[in-house]
Amino acid sequence: MLRKPSTKRLALMISLTFFLLLPTIASGWHQGIGGEQNNAGETIDDVAKNGCLCHNANADNSVQIILDDVPFAWEAGQTYEMKLQIIGGPAAASPWTAGFSMRVSAGTLSGENLQNWEEDPQTLTHTESSANKADRMWTLSWEAPEEMTGAVDFWITGNSVNGNSLNGPEDLWNQLIFALQEDSGGSAALGTRTLFAGDGNVSPPEPTETGVDLKHMGAEFRAHVLGLLGFGAVIAVIIFAGLMLRYSFSSSYKGRSNQLRLRYKIRRRGDQ
Numbered sequence: 001m002l003r004k005p006s007t008k009r010l011a012l013m014i015s016l017t018f019f020l021l022l023p024t025i026a027s028g029w030h031q032g033i034g035g036e037q038n039n040a041g042e043t044i045d046d047v048a049k050n051g052c053l054c055h056n057a058n059a060d061n062s063v064q065i066i067l068d069d070v071p072f073a074w075e076a077g078q079t080y081e082m083k084l085q086i087i088g089g090p091a092a093a094s095p096w097t098a099g100f101s102m103r104v105s106a107g108t109l110s111g112e113n114l115q116n117w118e119e120d121p122q123t124l125t126h127t128e129s130s131a132n133k134a135d136r137m138w139t140l141s142w143e144a145p146e147e148m149t150g151a152v153d154f155w156i157t158g159n160s161v162n163g164n165s166l167n168g169p170e171d172l173w174n175q176l177i178f179a180l181q182e183d184s185g186g187s188a189a190l191g192t193r194t195l196f197a198g199d200g201n202v203s204p205p206e207p208t209e210t211g212v213d214l215k216h217m218g219a220e221f222r223a224h225v226l227g228l229l230g231f232g233a234v235i236a237v238i239i240f241a242g243l244m245l246r247y248s249f250s251s252s253y254k255g256r257s258n259q260l261r262l263r264y265k266i267r268r269r270g271d272q
Contacts, residue, residue: 031128033101033117046122049101051172063088063174064198065100065158073187074107074180076147085137088198089160090170097163098136099126105153113139136160139216151179174198 033047049060064087071080086098101117102109102124109121113130117123130138145152154177160253176197181187 010105018023021074031131031270033099033125034192041121046103046155047101048157051157051175052101052159059174060172061174061197061199062201063158063160064196064200065156065174065176066196066198067176068194068268069192070178071180071188072190074144075183075188077142078150079141079143081135081139081141084156084158085135086158086160088201089172090162095132095163096128096161097131098133098158098160099131099159100138100156101125102157103138103155104142106149107152108143109140110143111138114138114140114153147182151181153177153179180215192198192230 033052064085066085066087068083068085069080070082074080084100084102086100089098104122107122109116109124111124113127115127116123117125124140126138157173158176159171159173161250174197176195178195
């Protein structure tokens with residue numbers, strides 16, 4: 001006769017299952033990632049440099065990593081604001097659909113609703129609130145290092161996931177790696193540029209709202225309405241003037257018209 005497992009044994013089995021699954025769940029965490037991580041018993045030295053191997057072994061060029069407003073060269077003491085966006089990847093099953101891990105060899109990284117991984121100012125990653133963005137875009141700042149530092153290396157790993165908080169083949173990632181030279185011959189005066197990694201097949205997410213609420217249009221909407229009212233007033237004046245000419249003045253000259261007809265008849269009789 002089979003014995004039913006006791007309550008304690010059942011609770012122990014559930015606890016063990018939870019702790020076995022915990023590393024997998026944590027590896028798909030939407031609260032940011034960086035630095036050294038464990039992946040199936042192997043160590044990832046740095047997620048920004050080595051990639052998000054917990055989701056897939058290789059980078060996928062269908063995911064576009066785009067960094068906008070990148071200077072051609074950096075100047076000491078300057079702070080550069082850039083925009084990072086991830087495009088492509090699987091359809092989202094939850095609000096948390098993308099994230100990134102970034103590292104620089106020199107300088108300081110920062111950003112609103114972003115965080116330095118383990119308080120390392122040369123790293124940057126998303127937060128739970130900033131990962132909940134339909135456009136998968138973040139604004140970050142990089143403060144350049146002191147003079148004579150030389151070229152600064154940038155590593156960015158971007159992850160595009162389905163949002164189920166689990167690792168799977170549907171989750172994709174890609175990397176953008178480049179070096180930024182120190183300004184020595186006026187290259188900084190050239191302005192900024194856009195760098196990207198991927199196959200170039202860019203299909204941005206559809207906006208959640210395609211219209212503009214009238215109450216948010218402000219002065220532009222009021223000016224538009226006033227313009228329409230003015231145009232309508234001009235049309236009304238033209239119509240009114242036409243009616244006045246057609247009916248008012250015609251009735252005023254009705255008697256004179258009859259006199260002209262009478263004179264015409266008299267002249268015709270005289271001719272006869």
